[in-house]
Amino acid sequence: MSSETAAAAAETEAGAAAADAGGVVAVLGLDHLNIRVADLDRALGFYRDVLGMREARRSTRQDGSVSLLALRAGNTVVFLQPAPGYVPPSDPKAGGLDHYSLEIDAQDAGALAARLRAQGVEVVQGPVKRWGAHGDGTSVYVRDPDGHQVELKQYDLG
Numbered sequence: 001m002s003s004e005t006a007a008a009a010a011e012t013e014a015g016a017a018a019a020d021a022g023g024v025v026a027v028l029g030l031d032h033l034n035i036r037v038a039d040l041d042r043a044l045g046f047y048r049d050v051l052g053m054r055e056a057r058r059s060t061r062q063d064g065s066v067s068l069l070a071l072r073a074g075n076t077v078v079f080l081q082p083a084p085g086y087v088p089p090s091d092p093k094a095g096g097l098d099h100y101s102l103e104i105d106a107q108d109a110g111a112l113a114a115r116l117r118a119q120g121v122e123v124v125q126g127p128v129k130r131w132g133a134h135g136d137g138t139s140v141y142v143r144d145p146d147g148h149q150v151e152l153k154q155y156d157l158g
Contacts, residue, residue: 032070032077033100035148038086040066042145047071050119051102051152053078073102088147099141099149101132106154109138116142124149 037043047053053071061067069080089095106112109127117123126140130153137155144150 030076032079034068034079034081035144035146036083036086037080037146038083038088039145040069040080040082043080044069046121046144047078047080050116050121051104086146092147092149097148099151101139101151101153103132103134104152104154106152109140109154112152113140116140126152 035043048055048071053073055069056072056077057068057070058066059068066082069082071078071080104112113123113126122143124141124143127138128141130137130139130151132139132153132155134155137153139154140152142150142152
């Protein structure tokens with residue numbers, strides 16, 4: 001079976017599953033997140049330099065400034081959208097998004113939390129056990145430089 005035929009079969013199967021569940025569309029996964037950031041360099045210091053995400057694409061305006069920067073997170077992309085003057089809500093619960101989760105590869109969640117704190121990252125909670133897309137895992141919750149809460153989830157820890 002060719003890869004195109006296999007992809008079409010998987011899409012048909014997913015569509016049938018959505019129809020069986022009463023849906024009109026089959027959601028296959030999360031494609032991307034788009035996050036407003038007040039300072040792109042500061043955000044890159046966190047997402048690229050601390051979390052190790054690699055740049056996948058950079059879009060620029062006619063004046064040469066960055067309009068959107070894509071960072072690879074496994075099969076997903078996290079877009080950083082520079083928004084000069086952006087001020088996160090003073091109450092983190094004021095927006096509709098509580099947090100988003102990145103699946104990570106870490107051997108020791110306690111040591112990870114300590115390393116993050118040493119980098120000046122605010123650790124909100126963890127390590128704690130949490131259920132997610134792949135079952136039970138160990139999570140450390142942090143805040144990015146713009147106040148967004150990010151869950152760093154490892155599934156292989158006991």
